[in-house]
Amino acid sequence: MSMRELVVLGTASQAPTRQRNHNGYVLRWDDEVILFDPGEGSQRQLLHTGVTATDLTRICVTHFHGDHCLGLPGTIQRLSLDRVPRPVAVHFPAGGVEYFDRLRHASSFHETAELVVEPVTADGQRFALRAGTLEARRLRHPIETYGYRLVEPDGCRMLPEKLAAYGIAGPAVGELLRVGHLDVGGRRVTRDEVSVTRPGQRFAFVMDTGLCDGVYALAEHADLLVIESTFLESEAALAAEVGHLTAGQAARVAAESGVRTLVLTHFSQRYADARRFADEAREHFAGELVIAEDLMTVPVPPRRVASPR
Numbered sequence: 436m437s438m439r440e441l442v443v444l445g446t447a448s449q450a451p452t453r454q455r456n457h458n459g460y461v462l463r464w465d466d467e468v469i470l471f472d473p474g475e476g477s478q479r480q481l482l483h484t485g486v487t488a489t490d491l492t493r494i495c496v497t498h499f500h501g502d503h504c505l506g507l508p509g510t511i512q513r514l515s516l517d518r519v520p521r522p523v524a525v526h527f528p529a530g531g532v533e534y535f536d537r538l539r540h541a542s543s544f545h546e547t548a549e550l551v552v553e554p555v556t557a558d559g560q561r562f563a564l565r566a567g568t569l570e571a572r573r574l575r576h577p578i579e580t581y582g583y584r585l586v587e588p589d590g591c592r593m594l595p596e597k598l599a600a601y602g603i604a605g606p607a608v609g610e611l612l613r614v615g616h617l618d619v620g621g622r623r624v625t626r627d628e629v630s631v632t633r634p635g636q637r638f639a640f641v642m643d644t645g646l647c648d649g650v651y652a653l654a655e656h657a658d659l660l661v662i663e664s665t666f667l668e669s670e671a672a673l674a675a676e677v678g679h680l681t682a683g684q685a686a687r688v689a690a691e692s693g694v695r696t697l698v699l700t701h702f703s704q705r706y707a708d709a710r711r712f713a714d715e716a717r718e719h720f721a722g723e724l725v726i727a728e729d730l731m732t733v734p735v736p737p738r739r740v741a742s743p744r
């Protein structure tokens with residue numbers, strides 16, 4: 436069975452603390468392994484999780500504030516050091532290309548890794564992956580910022596008992612899938628009669644933003660939503676002013692968007708007790724709630740139940 440899970444590298448906003456590394460996340464999604472927003476120390480955090488630089492297939496950066504990108508130099512150099520065997524795609528806001536170029540060549544190293552640099556130039560831009568569609572949406576923050584979501588298309592699951600009832604087997608199954616119908620025993624059988632929809636899964640990554648349309652667009656029906664929750668309600672005015680979310684806002688978005696597993700992270704160092712984030716989020720969100728801690732792993736929940744076509 437393929438593996439789909441989030442690996443948390445770090446959970447601190449702005450400055451690391453004794454308990455929390457700078458931001459950083461890895462999404463394992465079948466053969467895609469995507470590194471999101473590597474802050475300082477991400478290379479060493481990776482070491483603790485068992486994800487290696489050579490596992491990475493893609494890097495996504497939401498914006499060029501330090502806690503979301505200062506891990507790029509080390510990670511990029513590590514790709515070359517470890518002779519990563521395939522090209523690694525990199526996405527980031529196009530307006531920050533100057534920062535990216537500097538980080539990429541922050542110091543001298545023997546560059547062997549092939550980076551496929553594909554900046555995000557427009558709201559709603561999509562990248563076609565084998566695993567589905569990676570979409571970037573503009574967020575509201577003092578500098579150009581994009582969140583990302585990975586959307587797997589709905590599939591089709593054949594029902595063996597129905598196929599058997601019609602006497603369809605072997606290569607005929609493939610033909611039925613391809614063509615959409617098949618003539619057997621003087622009768623036309625359609626694909627919908629012998630299959631159910633296999634719902635595609637969705638992962639969303641929302642960092643550093645005030646509440647805006649992009650947040651909702653990304654969160655919509657996400658099986659797993661990772662979202663910043665820098666502040667608590669007591670700092671709501673400050674959060675709005677500096678372009679961040681509170682735990683309550685993030686939880687309301689999740690509830691209104693049909694999110695299944697909600698991961699709150701990117702906590703301000705001013706709060707010593709992370710349980711307060713859970714308390715505030717619980718007032719709005721009844722689903723699976725995770726207050727992210729460094730080095731934890733969060734599985735993408737099992738696929739939604741297949742529905743008749």
Ligand SMILES: [Zn+2]
Pocket residue numbers: 498500576643
């Ligand atoms: Zn920021």
